[in-house]
Amino acid sequence: MKITRIQLHEVRLPLVHSFQTSSHRKSSLDHILVELTDDAGRTGWGEIASPADPFYCPETTDTAWLISEHYLVTRALDADWTTPAELETSWAKIRGHEFTKAGFVGAAWDLWAKAEGVSLASALGGTRHEVRAGVSLGIEPTVDALLAQVEKQLAAGYHRIKLKIAPGWDLEPVHAVRSAHPDIDLHVDANGAYTSDDQTIDYLLSLDAAHLTMIEQPFAPRDFVGHSRLQQRLQTPVCLDESVVSLDDLQTMIALDAGRVLNIKVSRMGGLTVAKAAHDLATEHGIPxxxxxxHEFGVGRAANVAISSLPGFTLPSDVSGSDKYYARDVIMPPVVAHDGTVTVPSTPGIGHEIDVEWVAENRLRHLDTDLAESAQH
Structure with missing residues (x-):
């Protein structure tokens, strides 16, 4: 298979409800859509869902555009491949930039699945026809405002509520939600906002009383030892997110018992190929x-739905309906959740059409290798 044309579309969509984590608040998102066209005229779509600012990870939308334009585009055009994994070898020497790579890998998997005439979920080895969805709720101005958001999402049927926490916004909101809803699947996510000193670990032990499903990424990404120290004293499972970028990181987590749940973010791990391998390794070690x-647009969200159909994804995933985040998504039909459950598409590729007019209307910048080649002649 040969890729004959690549387009990059940087698109901005407003969020229906602003979202705050321990580092910043956002009311819109800029993501880069990757469009690959092969020599048979088929197209595959992927999404570079990197943040605009270097708070969650070192990558940003600007760095993703730079690396895509100057490194990945040329390598993808030059490659002759039969599987997505083979295409990935063309940029294997490029270190880091996992979000950027994930967009190209996702487009390759979509393109390959369409060429094979199978759904993306089937191509990945998925076994479920529907997946359970959870929602992630940001830091709100008041506890009452948070409780209102929790009520809204529970009424929509979602199976799990995740609360963002940070120093100064932790025990009170968590215990308020647990008190109001004693039986729901509840977990918290700190995005590495805490330090792993003894005093902080003692403080976080108070969260055991909330009977959480997990405490996600309390400490900095590379602090495996701190997470291990916390996990040895905490009854609640620690879940690692930012810490696990590669399979080597997952091996470290397992060896140190630094976490007992894994959040697999396709973008963080460089794409669907590595994410599937992480699923396989975690499942082998009994890690849910x-x-x-x-906050992916529909392209990335559809890929998340597909990989969530694999058997080891036993906990609700962040695959809530598009309408929770965007009034109008870039795919048709949008991802829809019914009573907190999303149907896994069975048609070839990601199972959705791209709303190309909406993409163009909200596009901030555009790269088209066909136009670039024409300009050179």
Whole structure:
């Protein structure tokens, strides 16, 4: 298979409800859509869902555009491949930039699945026809405002509520939600906002009383030892997110018992190929996994739904309906959740059409290798 044309579309969509984590608040998102066309005229779509700012990870939308334009585009055009994994070898020497790679890998998997005439879920080895969805709720101005958001999402039927926490916004909101809803699947995510000193570990032990499903990424990404120290004293499972970028990181987590749940974010791990391998390794060691999200547009969200159909994804994933985040998504039909459950598409590729007019209307910048080649002649 040969890729004959590549387009990059940087698109901005407003969020229906602003979202705050321990580092910043956002009211819109800029993501890069990767469009690959092969020599048979088929197209595959992927999404670079990197944040605009270097708070979650070192990558940003600007770095993703730079690396895509100057390194990945040329390598993808030059490659002759039969599987997505073979295409990935063309940029294997490029270190880091996992979000950027994930967009190209996702487009390759979509293109390959369409060429094979199978759904993306089937191509990945998925076994489920539907997946359970959870929602992630940001830091709100008041506890009452948070409780209102929790009520809204529970009424929509979602199976799990995740609360963002940070120093100064942790015990009170968590215990308020647990008190109001004693039986729901509840977990918290700190995005590495805490330090792993003894005093902080003692403080976080108070969260055991909330009977959480997990405490996600309390400490900095490379602090495996701190997470291990916490896990030895905490009854609640620690879940690692930012810490696990590669399979080597997952091996470290397992060896140190630094976490007992894994959040597999396709973008964070460099794409569907590595994410599937992480699922396989975690399952082999009895570690439950779930698919985390980066507020993806529909392209990335559809890929998340597909990988969440694999058997080891036993916990609700961040694959809530598009309408929770965007008034109008870039795919048709949008991802829809019914009573907190999303149907896994069975048609070839990601199972959705791209709303190309909406993409163009909201596009901030555009790269088209066909136009670039024409300009050179």
């Amino acid at each position: 996994v779930w698919c985390g999200g980066m």
